[in-house]
Amino acid sequence: MxxxxxxxxxxxxxxxxxxxxxxxxxxxxxxxxxxxxxVLERDTLPAEPEWRKGVPQSxxxxxxxxxxxxxxxxxxxxxxxxxxxxxxxxVDMAAxxxxxxxxxxxxxxxxxxxxxxxxKGFLEWTLRRRVENLPNAIVRDKAEIxxxxxxxxxxxxxxxxxxxxxxxxxxxxxxxxxxxxxxxLAALGFxxxxxxxxxxxVGYATRAYRIPPGKRDWLxxxxxxxYPDSRLGVIIPVExxxxxxxxxxxxxxxxxxxxxxxxxxxxxxxxxxxxxxxRDAEPLxxxxxxxxxxxxxxxxxxxxxxxxxxxxxxxxxCSFNPIYAQGxxxxxxxxxxxxxxxxxxxxxxxxxxxxxxPVFQREYAKFADQCWLISTTEEYRDPTVAAHPPLWxxxxxWYLEQVHELSWxxxxxxxxxxxxxxxxxxxxxxxxxxxxxxxxxxxxxxxxH
Numbered sequence: 001m002x003x004x005x006x007x008x009x010x011x012x013x014x015x016x017x018x019x020x021x022x023x024x025x026x027x028x029x030x031x032x033x034x035x036x037x038x039v040l041e042r043d044t045l046p047a048e049p050e051w052r053k054g055v056p057q058s059x060x061x062x063x064x065x066x067x068x069x070x071x072x073x074x075x076x077x078x079x080x081x082x083x084x085x086x087x088x089x090x091v092d093m094a095a096x097x098x099x100x101x102x103x104x105x106x107x108x109x110x111x112x113x114x115x116x117x118x119x120k121g122f123l124e125w126t127l128r129r130r131v132e133n134l135p136n137a138i139v140r141d142k143a144e145i146x147x148x149x150x151x152x153x154x155x156x157x158x159x160x161x162x163x164x165x166x167x168x169x170x171x172x173x174x175x176x177x178x179x180x181x182x183x184x185l186a187a188l189g190f191x192x193x194x195x196x197x198x199x200x201x202v203g204y205a206t207r208a209y210r211i212p213p214g215k216r217d218w219l220x221x222x223x224x225x226x227y228p229d230s231r232l233g234v235i236i237p238v239e240x241x242x243x244x245x246x247x248x249x250x251x252x253x254x255x256x257x258x259x260x261x262x263x264x265x266x267x268x269x270x271x272x273x274x275x276x277x278x279r280d281a282e283p284l285x286x287x288x289x290x291x292x293x294x295x296x297x298x299x300x301x302x303x304x305x306x307x308x309x310x311x312x313x314x315x316x317x318c319s320f321n322p323i324y325a326q327g328x329x330x331x332x333x334x335x336x337x338x339x340x341x342x343x344x345x346x347x348x349x350x351x352x353x354x355x356x357x358p359v360f361q362r363e364y365a366k367f368a369d370q371c372w373l374i375s376t377t378e379e380y381r382d383p384t385v386a387a388h389p390p391l392w393x394x395x396x397x398w399y400l401e402q403v404h405e406l407s408w409x410x411x412x413x414x415x416x417x418x419x420x421x422x423x424x425x426x427x428x429x430x431x432x433x434x435x436x437x438x439x440x441x442x443x444x445x446x447x448x449h
Contacts, residue, residue, distance in 0.1 A: 012351055015040060015158060015168040019139055021120075022314030022331025023174035024127040028075035029339035030172070031134050033351060038166065039131065040143040040158065042175075049125035059206050059288040061234045061246040064116040064123065067423035068329030071336050076130045080116055083126060087239030088118035091219045093418050094411075098218035100271050102226040102401060104408040113418045115325075117220065117236040119244065123328075145175075147184050148310065155309035155357075170353055171310045172338070174331070179316035182298060190305045198376050198385060199294035200321050203254025205262060206246040206288050209281040211237065221277060223269045224323075226401075227381040232323055233266060233274040245278055248323055251384065257287040295320050295376055301365035306358045313338060317361075318368045320375035329423055330371050337364050373427050374420065402443040403430060413438060 014034040016023045019041035030037045064072070073080055084090055091097060094111035116123075131137050149157040149165060157167035173181045182193040221235040232248040247255040247265050255265040266275040296319040300312050314331035341360045345352050377396050380389035407414035416435050419425040430436075 012169040013038070013167070014170045014172065015166060016172045016174055017145055017158070018173070018175035018314075018316075019043075019045060019124070019128060019141070020174055020176060020314065020331070021124055021127060021328050022334065023172070024124070024131050025072060025075055025332050025335040026172050026174055026313060026338060027131050027137050027139075028127075028134065029335045030170070030342070031131075031137050032339065033342045033346070034169070035136060037134075037137040038168070039137070039139040040145065040160075040166070041139065041141045042144040043141060045128065045139070045141040046121075046125070049119065049122035059120075059290070061206065061236055061244050062120040062123070062328055063236070063325040064118075065325060065329040065422040066113050066115065068332040069114065069116055071329075071332040072127070074336070076127060079126060079130060083116060083118050083123065083239075086118075086122070086126075087241070088116055088122070089219060089237045090114050091117050091236070093422075094414060096219040097222060098220075098273070099222045099224070100273070101222070101224045101407070102404040103270075104405065106407050107409055107411050107414045109411050109414070111415055111418055113415070113422055113424070115220075115422075117238055117244075119238050120328075122239055145180070148188060150188055150307070153307060155307050169309065170342075170356070173310065173312040173316045174314050175316050177296065177315045177319040179298075179312065181310075181312055181316065185303075185307070190307055191303060194299040194302050196297040196299065196372075197294055198379060200250055200292065200379055200385065201252060201294070202248060202250045202292040202321060202323065204246055204248050204290040204292070204322075205255035205257055205265070206244060206290075207262065207286060208238075208240075208284040209243045209245060209278055210284055211241050211243050212277075212281045221273055223271055223274055225270060227378075229270055231265065231269050233269050235274060235277060242284060243278075243281070245274070247274075251382070254291070255287075255289075257289050259283070259287075262287050292322060295372070295379070297368065297372055299365070301358075301361040303358075303361075306361060308353065308355060308357050310357050311338065311360045311364075313364065317364070318371065320371055321379065324375045324421070326371050326375060326423065330368075333367060333423065334364055337367060370426050371423070377427075398443070399430070399439060402439045403435075406439055406442045410438065 012034050013036045014030045016027045016039045019039050027037045027039050093113050094109050099106040132139050144161040146159045146161045148155045155171050159165050173179055219237055223233045225232055230250045230253040234246045235243050238244050249255055298317050313334035320326050379385050380393040381397050407417055420427055
């Protein structure tokens with residue numbers, strides 16, 4: 001049997017739980033290796049690109065960072081052009097974005113580091129159609145999982161709430177933050193999954209506006225706070241000639257949904273630019289609300305009894321504060337890591353998955369560590385997040401503050417930060433000697449004045 005690329009695949013089956021962007025990219029990756037890939041989604045999937053109940057955060061701004069763009073283009077060739085042709089926008093993070101960060105406006109220049117802007121519902125719908133067109137993949141909705149099937153100490157499929165059993169050689173949990181895998185594994189005797197949490201108490205409000213007429217020197221507008229400021233705002237262009245406007249507040253300072261309250265919250269951002277952009281714009285939707293309690297990391301790589309036949313990826317394994325825009329890109333990269341790890345198991349045309357689950361989770365954890373570092377370092381500034389943060393965070397936060405201030409005028413510093421933000425380089429790259437010398441010089445100069 002062959003997949004759409006004409007390459008031979010073993011007569012083996014895989015299940016992906018969840019038709020999220022992460023689950024759909026994982027399905028495309030696994031279609032290179034398995035004779036059949038079945039995506040099981042609890043929700044009723046909409047026929048049109050719209051918000052759905054099972055993904056309540058999908059109404060809000062979601063950015064596809066450069067690393068995620070590269071991964072999606074690998075598994076769905078031409079899909080980014082398709083998104084743009086349908087009204088999505090490709091936005092350079094420095095040239096096209098007016099970005100207030102930590103007290104100043106970042107330098108503007110052609111960075112080559114782009115993000116794709118479209119509604120989450122439209123991106124998911126586009127990817128789902130691509131997966132449904134794969135000859136060896138199927139997407140099933142209204143398929144809620146009851147438990148895992150286990151044979152000889154390994155997961156070998158799932159039982160649905162209807163009682164139907166679906167068997168597979170590999171089960172991938174991409175069901176999101178509310179994944180039930182920890183409870184299922186505990187009930188099946190595989191032990192408790194260790195969890196790391198860092199509370200942030202973030203609240204969101206998002207509404208769509210018709211893009212007003214007139215010229216601007218930006219396509220997207222971001223206002224990011226400097227601690228102890230608690231408010232953030234983002235405007236991005238999406239399909240339908242619309243802006244998505246998301247307002248974010250932390251530590252109980254959450255934006256309201258009513259018209260007057262939404263505008264008042266925007267007026268209270270550190271700079272007035274977002275308020276001035278939307279105060280006379282035509283709203284197209286009411287504001288949708290969402291709350292995010294905190295960063296969550298489930299350490300499957302540390303579970304001594306992690307069974308074969310099961311892997312956990314994306315928000316089901318690690319869920320990060322959405323203000324850092326890592327969610328979809330982190331999930332896409334997880335799918336690429338899964339693809340790479342499965343490919344290593346193919347020998348002489350045969351695919352062996354014995355011992356695969358624990359090995360994959362350890363490999364994936366190396367990448368998740370980088371995402372956790374990026375997402376949580378800034379949040380340790382807040383003493384209500386952690387009474388006794390790690391000692392290194394004081395220096396890290398000082399150093400990052402100097403990087404941000406330097407990026408107001410220094411294009412190389414701004415570009416280096418974008419590379420880390422877009423998961424193109426690890427956080428340690430910000431300590432490279434040429435940049436570190438400029439950062440430390442800036443810090444000493446600022447202190448002297």
